[in-house]
Amino acid sequence: MFFSETEQLPSIGWAGFLDGTHMLQSALALLLAIALGAVVAFHPTTRRSIDTREEAELPKVLIMYALIGAVIGEIVLKYGMVIGFVIFGIGGLMRFRTDAASTRDTSRLILVTLLGLIAGLNLPHFAVMATVFACILIYIFDGHPVYQLEVNEIPKGRVKESAAAYRAVLASLKCTLISEGRHFNKSRIEYVFRAPRDSTQETLHAALCEQVPAEVRGEIDWEVE
Missing domain, CATH: 3.30.70.1110 (Histidine kinase CheA-like, P2 response regulator-binding domain)
Known part of the structure; x- marks a missing residue:
């Protein structure tokens, strides 16, 4: 067991919706991750070396992974390194046991797994927020194939x-x-x-x-x- 009877995971639940400061901080963390990921993904020198569709799609994947990193950071910040090891184990399972068609599908697979993990950890407000951010990115990226x-x-x-x-x-x-x-x-x-x-x-x-x-x-x- 990771936790003793006296050491339990914190419970936030739906009360998190009422904590405006906490939600704002989480939203700003996701926005910052997306912005920094976009700076790297759309670097001018990278665009000049694009020769294939996979290379053209890579910036979208990088930004999605930046969002995934921010989501993981928020989870670890609230629940500690133990949850980090859990996420690492899930990532390894998906890496070796799941056959995704592309890096884009892999990033979405990881993201939806994290959303389920967040919901299971009783962080529904953050799960909803991360889902909204992900849906906006997918709408923007996939709207122009x-x-x-x-x-x-x-x-x-x-x-x-x-x-x-x-x-x-x-x-x-x-x-x-x-x-x-x-x-x-x-x-x-x-x-x-x-x-x-x-x-x-x-x-x-x-x-x-x-x-x-x-x-x-x-x-x-x-x-x-």
Whole structure:
């Protein structure tokens, strides 16, 4: 047993909703973690080295992990290092026994586990607050999906013209270009871009097929998470 009969975990419960100072401090801690995580995640030099969709998605994951770190810090601050070892054990279990499809899914898995832990530790006010912060971040991040577009079999000697044509169509569709790669020897171009909130892969694909001139058009292959 971690605790003796005389040494019990503190109980805060729903009374925490009435403690405005405590809630404000917790909210400021989460906001600070998100802000500091964003400073590192969106560093200008990092953006210049993005070549793949995974690299484009990494800043979102870093900010989510910053939020996770702040949540863990708040728990440990209130309940001590014993809970820290519990969280460490849960993290190890998820690391070796859970098959998440991506780092984004892994971060959400860790976060929802922590939310359940917070609720179980009788900190409902902090659980609700952390959930609200997480939902806001997910809404912001997932509202503009990142796509990786690969165009193959471009007519020989037309790679430069084809790249310009595809880039112009993406701009007309209000997509934000993150990176562009041209492979003249393979007659292939690659784009990583952020799409508008109301767009879908089907509408983007149809627009590219219709608006890119046939003489510079290639075969489109998509990668999206």
